[in-house]
Amino acid sequence: MRRLLLATVLIAALAGCGQGETQAPSSSSTAPVAAQGARSPEEIQAALAALPGPYATANYEAGRRVFAQCRSCHTINAGGQHRVGPNLHGVFGREIGTAAGFNYSQAVQNADFAWDAAQLDHWLANPQTFLPGNRMAFAGVRDEEQRRDVIAYLMIETAPQ
Template identity: 55%
Template sequence: MTPSPTVRIATLALLALAVAACGESSGTATPKAPPPAPLTPEQIGVAIAALPTPYNDADYENGRRAFARCRACHTVTPGGPNMTGPNLYGVFGRAAGRHEGYNYSKALLAADFTWDGEQLDQWLANPRTFLPGNKMSFAGVPDDQDRRDLIAWLKIETSPR
């Protein structure tokens, strides 16, 4: 016996609800903060101008485009998930290898520095030679201007507004 169209629709609706609920815990969940609103061109100009040299001359849009290479492994939003790489929100001023919930390599756990523009510039130029033994497989950003723009973009996008 074939179910009626109404029974099929109801069954599909219940199945859709069950799939949508997958992964949700039955307890009280901590709501995630919504991502910050996009900056206006004026806000971007003010934020870039407030950065230290050489980042105060950066091209924000080029930095955003350069981050596309990083997006497959990193998030930048407050409370964003760790992926193949750690969430980068709040990275500047953070001790290397110290983002909660991320499984760092022994090399980064043993590193004794704090992330700033200079450290990140050296890391992005060639992660393998900057800190041998780390698990980042990314070859690096060879272009100096792309790195400068990317770091400026990160300074703005990973800092509280």
């Protein structure tokens, strides 16, 4: 019920955004997505479809909701500030523990790999067993499908444009 209400509010907000433009948004079913950022629903669909393997069929909206668990500690925009955790912009392909200006734990500093979907999936399933001694105070995302969705969301939202 609350979710339905939220969707209604977002659609209403989106409708409000359209003022001053000559063309109305083309579709309403994915409208809440567009209210979140600069990308249109069509751009998000195209970005999703271009992702590798199972991520191409992930649920972007669900991934965005899972990321609500990370948001208090992580920003994802370019040049975003570090919070309790480092800014995650450009994290895919980046060596672990190398966001400039963030003070990582020794465990992370000692680790040696670049982030890809598989590594992130293991990290998020259980951060403590994946890399004992790290400082990410987070229980993890136990549900495999939720991890797929949040990883797809991150692949799109942390990608340098």
